[in-house]
Amino acid sequence: METLSSFIELANGLLSPVLVTGLLGAGLFLTLRLGFIQIRRLGHGFAVTSGKYDDPNEPGDVSHFQALTTALSATVGIGNIAGVALAIHWGGPGALFWMWITALLGMATKYSEVTLAQHYRETIEDGKAWEGSVAGGPMYYIEKGIKERYGWNWKPVAVFFAFMLMMTSFMTGNAIQANTIATEMASNFGLAKWITGLCTATIVGVVIIGGIRRIGAVTGVLAPLMAALYVTGGLLILLLNAGDVPGTLATIITEAFNPSAGVAGTGIGLFLTTMTYGVQRGLFSNEAGQGSAPIAHSAAKTDEPVSEGVVALLEPFIDTIIICTITGLVIVSTGVFDDKVPTTISLGDNNVSYVQVDDRGNITSTSSPRELAVQNGMPVVTSGTDPRLAYFDVPVDTLFIDAAQTQPFTGTIFPGRAQAVGSDGTTYAVLYGNAVRNSAPLTSLGFQRGLEPLGLSELGRWIVLLCVFLFAISTAISWSYYGDRCANYLWGKKAILPYKMVFLVMHFLGAVVAVTTIWDLGDVALSLVTLPNVITLVLLSGLLKRVTDSYFQRKPWLENYEVHRRIVEEKKQKAAARKQHERI
Template sequence: MFKEIVDWLVWFVWDLGIPVGDGSIPWVVVLLLGTGVFLTIRLGFIQFRRLAHGFAVTSGKYDDPDEPGDVPHFQALTTALSATVGIGNIAGVALAIHFGGPGALFWMWVTALLGMATKYTEVTLAQRYRQTEAPGNALLGTVSGGPMYYIDKGLGWKPMAGFFAIMLMMTSFLTGNAVQANTVSDVLLGDFGIPVWTTGLVVASIIGLVVIGGIRRIGKVTGIVAPVMAAIYVLGALGILAFNLPQVPAAFMTVLTEAFNPTSGVAGTGAGVFLLTMIYGVQRGLFSNEAGQGSAPIAHSAAKTDEPVSEGVVALLEPFIDTIVICTLTGLAIIVTGVWDDTVPTQLDLDGNAVSYRVEESGQILSSNTVPAQITIENGVPQVEADAVQFAWNEAVVDTFYTACPGGCTSKANFQNLFTGTLYPDRGVAVAADGTTLETLYGPAVETGAPLTQLAFERGLAPLGDWGDMIVLLSVLLFAISTAISWSYYGDRCANYLFGKQAIVPYKIVFVIMNFVGAVTALTTIWTLGDIALGLVVLPNLIALVALSGEVREMTTSYFKRMPWIENEKVADRVREEKRQKDKEA
């Protein structure tokens, strides 16, 4: 019964949508894109007109330390970026290109540009309706804000605000925490053989030390970690583009051409279908920069300011940095190195999660209960018709099978012994002609997700050595930890809204425990539940953004007419001068 309920919720959140041609656009995607278009027009293309002002505010030149809040603009931005810049920038871009082709990157750009208006609106509202208290225990914080507050105070819809807070708190335990810990433990186990419990204990301890200290400590840590990890990753990607400079213009042209006239993704799903290329790009773009989810406004609410719009323009930078800059670098690295449609030597675990069965001509992925009883293979080649069911790895058909690949299967030259026998999909095994039962075969297969990005960095930085993939590995580790740290703050503000200050410390304890549980547990169900909560949490937030958009327009007009940052700059200059004098006297 539980599985049926979960399956129905997955269908409702991620499959139900508006029919278009042979497919449909999920309602979540329609609402997110539609809201972005509406806010862009209503606010007069704010993301283009005020982007420069956002950079100026973030620089700290207008910071007044006496204004209410817990952290400076820069630390509020880095806390939010620590949650958004992460696995989506590494694995999400690779997935979009894998399924939708290079053109999917163009649609990620479109969602980022629209998402900038959405992010501006939700952060401005979060600042407008945040709850500020007298300074007290740094562990508890002095500011609480986010969609639950502007839904409650701005619209008076308390039940919907409570629903949002519950869903986002659930997401903080699952997608924002347990899943991140599981990513770290899996990577370290696979690459270095470190036991998952060891990784779980170390990571949970690190996160515990940071989150128990409250938003000020979180802000200080993310203010260092986020720029450092982004710089390392960006420099690595720029190095790849430098080594492949002649291919960069062609890569851009490929993205633009495939965006409107796609040939297909590597997996073949939606071959030549514009709609599916757009959907893959839109989905990965929206959930990379998190515009409209309502999570980032919680971090931005803690910024030291008495002008809501001043933090809204800072938030404009998030989708720009996350998607326009970092996702673009990832996508171009994958395209110019040619790894996106290349096959690599792969160990094929016949009962593994990456296995599927498909009809290549139609692009159809078959469910587990519709696959054939057996597939005959002779001298490594499946004996099937062109439109028949075939074995697929990462949803791309494998055309040759071997029984051995010594030397870690690092080269296609290492393949040995073409397989002859029968593959039994329902049992997840292959039986050779001599009767030997095999659970693993080898063959050329495509990569996807983070391993695809690793492959791009490994090949792209090969002139400097064979360590390029380690940049991606390091980034995955840092991104996963920093994401969990930021999400802990999102969840504790939800706990504070729902149950009061007395719930904050218990929440933090449970959060740290869930991090360890995530590291040592198989997380298929947790992934699913987290994705459901993440999808449901979008609805009340987007309704509130549209309903309160007139208020945001009025605040925007007033702010840029009054230009309060001019006075703030004088205050900031005076404070810096006083500090210099004190340092000089000391």
């Protein structure tokens, strides 16, 4: 495991700067090339999403609204709850600012990739309901668009993208979701992770076997419901802490350009560290440039690619500018982001690690020692190279043998055995101490602290717990569709059902894997699929500009409005006639 962790750390170290540069650079380029389309056409995106321009006779499997909710069900997920907390934990409050920048530029990126995916999508002949009638995504415009525009054979690049995104669907869109639910259920109810994994895999399986139409029907209800619940709870907390919000915003902006440190003590004074964590978590949250959401949007019923592109640019706005901002403001304004709270520390817990702390407060991970001496609850250290027990990679100052924290532990911790032996010979598998929170538990603590003035701290915990469950389930459901379109591209229709089976197995396995390992693997996979995608978007920006200009010059939505109005009127007349017949 340590070898794998070292490899992941090396890969992330090499890829992260490239990812940051690629995403921000491509987003800025597309924003300028398309004339700030994310600002100029935001209103049109809401209008198309409302359904007033829908024509059910156009090719596709789902409506504009269902395509958006399917994509939002994948993007509005654990990244909004756990991802923001992770960004602040490692990069400090300033990381949230870089999530905003990623989202703003990502709106242009999302518009571009979805428009191209619609432009180059393919029809699946004689497809069964669970197979879908259309398939699209970056793999199609990487292959066809580059060949059409430049005459280059980029089929290998398209195959690489499809394979890596399929692998990403097993981890980022699936295992991480299962792991977060299982961790929360274990933390709150002591429920074994394998039981949670089995239950959630069953729920996901029932939905995804039905294909994109069933997925669209479920997410069309689930996405608005869960977003409304989470946003309402968050806004109530911010209203209660209204006096702290301006200072919180000032702290976020100041820390973005002059960072002090993340909670975990890494990157003190390092601007790039804060920006990297903000961009990575922003990408994980809104998926702009990653190439996943275009697959869902390719299923929309339309013959105008731009009409779905403007719908897609709403995603980063809703996901990051609104929902992630609420999470970040709750965490920072309530002060929980660097608080240490009473914690039950199981020595076999995946979140227990060992670190070194130098004289400047820098924290670095280290391998588990053979043994660790503790005197009166504090580790016996003589220099910054001596290991300390940490929870969520932050040292626990004092360890106790009782939950009330009245009896400091004295003895030796044996990490290899996940045990501690007291000076009197008593063996302990669990110790107690004040520790920071991270991931979803940190957001949960923020909601509890925020609603405490109303005596509703337990309600805050339940809101986050329920949203974690709903967000994670909906994300896994949507990501299964992304992966099965990749499987279809690589091997044809025959691969779709086997893919779904493997997806469910990986969901179950993800519930019991260490959260840090999965998040880090997800970051590596995201980098590998994002880079070829954003390069292709830049190369095909000329086509994007022509298609965009043509759409807004022709205004085809006006004709669709008349068609939609006529269809609605005909339905009303048929309903009235049916009622009249029933009365007779």
